[in-house]
Amino acid sequence: MAAGTKPLRSDAARNRDKLLVAATQLIAEHGLDVPLEHVARRAGVSIGTLYNHFPTREALLGAVMPQRLAALEQVTERALADPDPWDGFVAFLEGLFALQSEDHGLNDALTQGFTLATDVSQACHRGLLDAERIIERAQVAGRLRPDFGTQDLVTLIWAMSQVIRESMNTAPGAWRRCLAFFLDGLRTEAAHPLPER
Amino acid sequence: MAAGTKPLRSDAARNRDKLLVAATQLIAEHGLDVPLEHVARRAGVSIGTLYNHFPTREALLGAVMPQRLAALEQVTERALADPDPWDGFVAFLEGLFALQSEDHGLNDALTQGFTLATDVSQACHRGLLDAERIIERAQVAGRLRPDFGTQDLVTLIWAMSQVIRESMNTAPGAWRRCLAFFLDGLRTEAAHPLPER
DNA sequence: TACGAATCTGAGGGATGCCTCAAGTTGTGT
DNA sequence: ACACAACTTGAGGCATCCCTCAGATTCGTA
Structure with missing residues (x-):
């Protein structure tokens, strides 16, 4: 794919940048649903x-989020x-949710994630593949219970995203405690049989 | 408190009932934010x-939700x-989330719960007191880890409400699996130290 | 049956947010 | 300096949802 994009006129390029900056800020502050008029206004x-x-x-x-999702990499x-594979697994989750708690938009994106724009959705899927390696490594080491799959990670992200949303203003960091409970259930030795289906 | 409410005219009473029925249905289907025009229309x-x-x-x-919340009692x-105190604790959580997964409005109410109308908010608080007894009983029996408090239950409700929302259409019942993971972290023997605040 | 109070109606005004497009402005190559 | 394409502007149309109120309707009673 050659660069099919013609060079922008100088003022247009400047405005595009201002828009991206404004959008990045406002989306982080207010989530993916921020009114586009607000973005335009902040961009002047x-x-x-x-x-x-x-x-x-x-x-x-599609222009804003991939950069934010890159932080995840x-x-x-x-x-x-x-x-330590287990410590790595824990560090991954803590890093992931720390990012989400700093960026409303990222939090939304990872929740809706797969219902979203192709760009964003693809980035999410790629991220999930990486995550799979972390999961498997911890399982091979015998530390993470073997019945925890990628879909379970998605579910966990759903769960934590809401905890983050609700506690963000009143008790930021509350998600760490919740995650700690959950992690104690993910250790191999804690595993009890799961409900079938 | 004497009944300070004058008796309604018959048609008014009928309409009030129709409104309550319609609201109960639509709120269960679409959540607390259902447009009031829709409620009116369905009520005819x-x-x-x-x-x-x-x-x-x-x-x-305030007229609709307390009845739904009563199901929780x-x-x-x-x-x-x-x-068995532990089985009781588990049954409580499963019953609670099963209700939430059948009623979008209840799910919303328990999430926003404490930011809501006084009637609803009070009902939530009362429910929480009852829950506290279940928690303590399981802890006294040595089955539930002792560092799990009422606020942690609220957090768990936040978490599961989102899992329920997201999976309701695509994979109803996914919340059971998520809950199973979490429960495995709540057993006394699974407990590791929590992050200090 | 007829009257008055209680109740119902739905058009309409306000708010927010999405998106478009005709007219105006500005950058750029000559 | 000029001309034209590229770009910008913001009023305004559409949609959704909120809530109100003057006028029409209906119930209950005497």
């Missing part, structure tokens, strides 16, 4: 200009770099 | 009439009736 640009550059909300998210790397 | 009544009977959304919720009773 009219709503029409926003629609020139990003014809749909998804287009804007670092967390994954660090987790895999941990010599 | 004009929007004005709805506002005659329930001047605010909270008034309507039965769950609590049955849980306390279980001879």
Whole structure:
């Protein structure tokens, strides 16, 4: 795929950048549903200009979110770099949820994740593949219970996203305690049979 | 408190009932945010009439939700009736979340719960007191880890409410598996130290 | 049956957010 | 300096949901 994108006029390029900055900020503060008019206003640009550059909300998210999701890759790397597979697994989850608790938009994206714009959705799937390696490593080491699958991670993300949302203002960090409870149920030695289906 | 409410005219009483029935149904189907116009329409009544009977959304919720929340009391009773304190604790959680998964409105109410109309909020608090007895009984029996408090139950409800929301259509019952993981972390023997605040 | 009070109705005004497009402005190559 | 394509603007149309109120209707009673 050659770069089919013509070079933007200088003012257009500036406005596009201002929009991306504004969108990144506001999405982090207020989530994926932030009114596009607010984004345009913070960028110091009219709503029409926003629609020139990003014809749909998804287009804007597709331009903003992948960068935020990339932060997750670092967390994954660090987790895999941990010599102890279990500690790495824990570090992954803590890093992941720490990111979510700092960015409303990321929290939303990982919740809706797979119902979203192709760009975002694909990034989520890629992230999940990486996560799978972390999970398997901890299982092979005999530390993580073997019946914990990737879908269970998705479910855990759903769960924690809400804890983060609800406690963000009143008790930030409450999610760490909740995660600790959950982790105690994920150790191999804690495992009891799961309900069938 | 004497009944300060004058008897309604027969048609008014009928309409009030129709509104309550419609609201109960639609709230269960679509959650607490269901448009009031929809409620009026399903009740076969004009929007004005709805506002005659329930001047605010909270008034309507205050009339509808306590009855739904009462279903929870039965769950609590049955849980306390279980001879095994741990089984009772588990039955309580399963009963609670089963109710939530059948009623979008109840799910919302227990999530927002304490940010809500006084009637609903009070019912939530009362429910929480009952739950405390279940928790303590399981702890005294040495089955439930002693560092699990009422606030942790609230957090768990937040978490599961989202799992229920997300999986309701695609994989109803997914919450049971998630709960099983969590429960395995709540057993006394699974307990590891929690992060200090 | 006829009257008055209780009740119902639904058009309509307000708020928010989405998105478009005709007219105006600005960058850029010549 | 000019011309034209590229870009910007923001009013305004659409949709949804909120809530109100003047006028029409209906119930209960005498």
